[in-house]
Amino acid sequence: xxxxxxxxxxxxxxxxxxxxxxxxxxxxxxxxxxxxxxxxxxxxxxxxxxxxxxxxxxxxxxxxxxxxxxxxxxxxxxxxxxxxxxxxxxxxxxxxxxxxxxxxxxxxxxxxxxxxxxxxxxxxxxxxxxxxxxxxxxxxxxxxxxxxxxxxxxxxxxxxxxxxxxxxxxxxxxxxxxxxxxxxxxxxxxxxxxxxxxxxxxxxxxxxxxxxxxxxxxxxxxxxxxxxxxxxxxxxxxxx
Numbered sequence: 362x363x364x365x366x367x368x369x370x371x372x373x374x375x376x377x378x379x380x381x382x383x384x385x386x387x388x389x390x391x392x393x394x395x396x397x398x399x400x401x402x403x404x405x406x407x408x409x410x411x412x413x414x415x416x417x418x419x420x421x422x423x424x425x426x427x428x429x430x431x432x433x434x435x436x437x438x439x440x441x442x443x444x445x446x447x448x449x450x451x452x453x454x455x456x457x458x459x460x461x462x463x464x465x466x467x468x469x470x471x472x473x474x475x476x477x478x479x480x481x482x483x484x485x486x487x488x489x490x491x492x493x494x495x496x497x498x499x500x501x502x503x504x505x506x507x508x509x510x511x512x513x514x515x516x517x518x519x520x521x522x523x524x525x526x527x528x529x530x531x532x533x534x535x536x537x538x539x540x541x542x543x544x545x546x547x548x549x550x551x552x553x554x555x556x557x558x559x560x561x562x563x564x565x566x567x568x569x570x571x572x573x574x575x576x577x578x579x580x581x582x583x584x585x586x587x588x589x590x591x592x593x594x595x596x597x598x599x600x601x
Contacts, residue, residue, distance in 0.1 A: 366392060373407060382414035390466055399474040405483055412463050412487070416494055419456040423449060423498055453498045460491040478524035479531055485518035486535045493542050508546050515539045527563040533584040536560040540591065550595060557592045561585065 369392035376385035389408045393400065400408065426449040433439040467484050475481045492511035496504055518535050525532040536556055544553035564585050573582045 365395060369395070370404075370407075373411065377407075377410065380414075382411055382418070385411040386415050386463075390470075393466065393470045396474070399476040399480050400471070402479075405480070409483075409487065412491075416456065416459060416463075416491070419452055419459065420494060420497075422452050423456065426452065456498060457495050460495050463491050464488050478521045479529070481521040482518050482525060482531050482535060485514050485521060486531070486538065489514035489518060489542070490538055493538075493546055496546050511542060511546065515542060527560070527567050528578060528581045530580040530584055533560065533564065533581055533588070537584055537588055537591070540588070544591075544595060554592060554595055557588045557595075561588055561592065 369388045373385045373388040373392070376382070376388060386408075389404075389411050392404075393408070426445055430442065430445045430449060433442040433445060436442075467488050471484045472481070475484055489511045492507050492514060496507035496511055499507060515535070515538075519539065522529075522532045522535055527533070537560075540553045540556040540560075542553075543549045543556065564581070568578060568581070568585075571578055
């Protein structure tokens with residue numbers, strides 16, 4: 362068992378170096394299924410890298426295809442528009458299938474083994490993010506369905522996050538993504554700003570007197586800066 366674990370983790374790291382992220386995902390999912398206990402922080406981060414990069418390739422492809430689609434729609438007649446739409450639909454279905462596979466793995470093998478609040482926040486946030494990625498690229502009832510599933514997972518992550526310090530990067534990352542979800546998916550700009558502003562206020566109080574260059578808080582400050590940038594972009598005329 363130990364040899365198999367070492368092999369799967371080593372192959373996953375090797376696949377990462379080759380930018381073979383789907384292979385990396387498969388190797389790590391095999392590792393996850395073979396573990397009796399929860400993943401370590403390093404293992405969670407490795408799995409997150411595999412998932413994120415596998416999905417990012419599709420998200421970027423969809424954004425590129427949307428740009429071409431918009432360009433062709435401006436023409437009076439376009440021979441290529443149907444081809445673009447057909448191909449975009451194919452990539453969107455790939456993204457949906459992969460996201461649902463990831464969510465299924467979280468439900469079956471990760472959340473049941475989550476041993477502490479940090480792990481629970483990590484996994485619920487991950488579920489929420491992947492539901493959100495589907496919701497971004499569907500319409501009608503499907504959009505409503507996946508948006509609500511995403512929101513439910515963000516709520517569950519937020520409930521567990523109350524046990525974590527506000528300076529914890531996982532809690533801060535949750536607030537960052539949840540605020541983006543409200544802004545971009547629910548189109549509730551006020552709520553998005555409220556989440557970002559409240560998190561920033563709490564974090565600044567806790568980190569008062571802590572140098573931004575302090576290595577221990579480097580990740581926390583990186584996310585705080587992203588929250589601040591978003592809030593500034595969302596409220597350009599406000600006095601922040």
